[in-house]
Amino acid sequence: MAALTRTLLPRARRAGPGPSAGVREVALVAVFAVVALLPLIAGDRFWTRKLFVIAVMSIVAVGLNLVLGYAGEYALGQVGIFAAGAYVTGVLTATYHWNAWLAMLAGVAAAALTGLVASVPGLRVGGWYFALTSLFIATVIPQTVRLAPGPTGGELGLAGIDRPQIAGHPLSTPALYILVLAVLGLALLGLRNLTRSTWGLAFACLRRGDVCLRSAGMSPVRVRLTIYLFAAVLAGAGGVVYPFLDGFISPDAFPLSLSILIIGATIIGGSDAVWAPVVGVAILQLVPELSDRFDKYALLIYGLALVAGSLLLPRGLVAPLRRAASAVLRPARSAEPPAGSADAAVARLARGDGAILEVRGLNKAFGGLRAVSDVSFTARPGQITAVIGANGCGKTTTLNLVSGFYRADAGHVSLGGTAVEGRAPHRIVRDRLARTFQTPMLLTDRTALENVMAGMLAHAPVPAAAAVLGLPSARRTRERFRRDAADLLAFAGLGPLAGQDADTLSPGRQRLLEVARALAGSPSVLLLDEPAAGLVGAEVGELAGLLRAVRAAGVAVVLVEHNMRLVMDLADHVVVLDTGTVLATGTPGEVRADPAVARSYLGAAATRPATRKEDR
Numbered sequence: 001m002a003a004l005t006r007t008l009l010p011r012a013r014r015a016g017p018g019p020s021a022g023v024r025e026v027a028l029v030a031v032f033a034v035v036a037l038l039p040l041i042a043g044d045r046f047w048t049r050k051l052f053v054i055a056v057m058s059i060v061a062v063g064l065n066l067v068l069g070y071a072g073e074y075a076l077g078q079v080g081i082f083a084a085g086a087y088v089t090g091v092l093t094a095t096y097h098w099n100a101w102l103a104m105l106a107g108v109a110a111a112a113l114t115g116l117v118a119s120v121p122g123l124r125v126g127g128w129y130f131a132l133t134s135l136f137i138a139t140v141i142p143q144t145v146r147l148a149p150g151p152t153g154g155e156l157g158l159a160g161i162d163r164p165q166i167a168g169h170p171l172s173t174p175a176l177y178i179l180v181l182a183v184l185g186l187a188l189l190g191l192r193n194l195t196r197s198t199w200g201l202a203f204a205c206l207r208r209g210d211v212c213l214r215s216a217g218m219s220p221v222r223v224r225l226t227i228y229l230f231a232a233v234l235a236g237a238g239g240v241v242y243p244f245l246d247g248f249i250s251p252d253a254f255p256l257s258l259s260i261l262i263i264g265a266t267i268i269g270g271s272d273a274v275w276a277p278v279v280g281v282a283i284l285q286l287v288p289e290l291s292d293r294f295d296k297y298a299l300l301i302y303g304l305a306l307v308a309g310s311l312l313l314p315r316g317l318v319a320p321l322r323r324a325a326s327a328v329l330r331p332a333r334s335a336e337p338p339a340g341s342a343d344a345a346v347a348r349l350a351r352g353d354g355a356i357l358e359v360r361g362l363n364k365a366f367g368g369l370r371a372v373s374d375v376s377f378t379a380r381p382g383q384i385t386a387v388i389g390a391n392g393c394g395k396t397t398t399l400n401l402v403s404g405f406y407r408a409d410a411g412h413v414s415l416g417g418t419a420v421e422g423r424a425p426h427r428i429v430r431d432r433l434a435r436t437f438q439t440p441m442l443l444t445d446r447t448a449l450e451n452v453m454a455g456m457l458a459h460a461p462v463p464a465a466a467a468v469l470g471l472p473s474a475r476r477t478r479e480r481f482r483r484d485a486a487d488l489l490a491f492a493g494l495g496p497l498a499g500q501d502a503d504t505l506s507p508g509r510q511r512l513l514e515v516a517r518a519l520a521g522s523p524s525v526l527l528l529d530e531p532a533a534g535l536v537g538a539e540v541g542e543l544a545g546l547l548r549a550v551r552a553a554g555v556a557v558v559l560v561e562h563n564m565r566l567v568m569d570l571a572d573h574v575v576v577l578d579t580g581t582v583l584a585t586g587t588p589g590e591v592r593a594d595p596a597v598a599r600s601y602l603g604a605a606a607t608r609p610a611t612r613k614e615d616r
């Protein structure tokens with residue numbers, strides 16, 4: 001029983017197990033179950049059919065919630081995939097007389113395939129371009145059935161879809177309804193496990209953008225294909241049971257208004273919980289009961305609901321409902337982040353392979369502009385190599401070339417003697433080269449602890465299937481991430497802020513957090529792009545302390561920075577760039593004394609004691 005409870009019961013959204021949160025989830029499941037079973041208990045045929053349809057549409061919508069709500073991907077073709085599952089099952093059962101259970105399996109497989117084909121544009125284009133191409137899938141399946149009837153029955157529809165049997169008896173409508181409820185329950189449980197596993201962090205990174213995901217060491221293609229596949233399987237699972245309700249399907253069952261309903265339900269429910277779209281579907285399915293003439297105005301009403309929902313409730317209906325519930329009831333208890341040990345973090349960093357970063361003859365032009373020209377330098381373990389120069393001299397471009405975000409026109413980059421130029425950025429992260437960005441690449445609505453955990457994704461891949469099933473290996477990985485992240489936060493001086501959302505931290509703390517996130521994969525080489533930008537007073541000192549500790553742990557640090565006091569204070573070696581070329585290299589003292597450097601960049605400021613004004 002305890003094991004079953006552990007599997008079925010939740011944790012607070014971002015925390016470990018909390019009894020109070022667990023009790024709440026059981027209460028929620030109980031409410032859903034009672035409402036869902038009421039028509040069966042009352043023997044009401046109308047409401048059993050109505051809730052059957054709501055449950056089927058909910059299965060489709062919770063899949064869309066994964067791609068749209070959790071990962072921010074506009075894969076809107078769910079209804080097309082749903083139709084593919086329904087038609088394959090219907091045709092195999094009615095036209096080719098397959099066993100209905102086998103036909104259902106084939107229907108899910110066909111839906112998964114349709115989903116993967118439909119997702120191809122999403123691997124190349126994003127945003128609204130993908131929204132339009134994927135919405136096309138929703139219309140193309142029913143339209144194809146109309147134009148090429150063949151075994152599908154065409155415009156007139158396909159009848160005689162016999163229900164699956166158990167012990168020679170076809171499933172009754174109540175039994176079919178219970179089957180759909182079971183599928184919905186399993187879908188919600190699987191998605192809950194998936195989004196609470198380390199995959200949930202990958203989805204949050206994807207939502208933030210490809211650069212964020214890549215710098216966490218994850219392949220955007222892999223993450224996208226995973227979510228598209230899950231969403232398609234769910235759309236298919238809804239589709240394969242749907243034709244058995246009436247034993248009949250026609251293209252009219254999959255109108256554009258159904259796509260709008262599913263998208264609207266997902267937006268109205270919100271992505272605050274995996275079950276949120278069920279609420280959205282229930283609302284949009286029950287509204288028509290208010291009027292006989294609803295069908296005439298369905299598209300208009302769903303469209304208005306969609307616009308109103310996104311304007312008035314940008315996070316959906318469930319988020320404020322949960323807040324209200326927390327205000328009335330006692331807020332759900334969430335587990336405290338584990339106490340971290342800075343020493344443990346240092347020990348892990350010090351176990352690095354001590355690889356040397358060698359950059360040789362890098363070149364990069366943008367059209368006629370030579371941004372980087374023949375740049376070479378070496379960054380050694382346990383040293384800070386500063387790259388300085390005036391605005392626009394090619395510092396960030398150099399970091400982008402080294403970390404794989406830009407492809408060099410010429411030149412070589414090697415890590416510990418292995419050439420890495422030409423590799424994708426997420427692969428270079430796995431080669432233990434991490435970086436930060438001028439604008440921190442944080443998951444703003446996630447805690448500091450979760451942000452650091454996201455930096456570990458590259459080095460402990462959990463199979464998505466293990467995450468969905470909530471296998472102990474997936475849970476153990478997440479727990480290890482939590483402990484290691486807590487250690488790194490303690491190392492960065494952010495331990496007490498572990499449970500705070502990243503966007504509530506001061507800019508200085510956000511910079512420290514970004515360094516901690518970059519260290520999460522225990523890199524040999526750490527590239528920092530203006531980590532002191534926007535920091536004031538003591539914050540610069542805290543950053544300097546952290547960078548000294550990182551150096552002492554044996555990491556090779558490349559520091560792009562305008563704060564000359566910080567650079568001269570910290571750097572072991574300085575590379576000065578001027579209009580894309582290396583102007584000078586040497587120790588801080590040597591470059592400071594170089595007249596060419598003084599003329600081109602440091603100017604008089606570098607030859608006098610630093611003033612407060614330099615601490616920009």
Ligand SMILES: Nc1ncnc2c1ncn2[C@@H]1O[C@H](COP(=O)(O)OP(=O)(O)OP(=O)(O)O)[C@@H](O)[C@H]1O
Binds near residue numbers: 366390391392393396
């Ligand atoms: N993707 C791009 N497309 C076109 N031009 C670019 C691109 N990235 C950088 N550049 C140009 O390359 C030059 C070098 O830019 P880069 O950002 O590397 O300079 P920087 O030294 O990092 O400047 P800053 O100190 O202001 O960050 C600039 O002229 C910039 O406009």
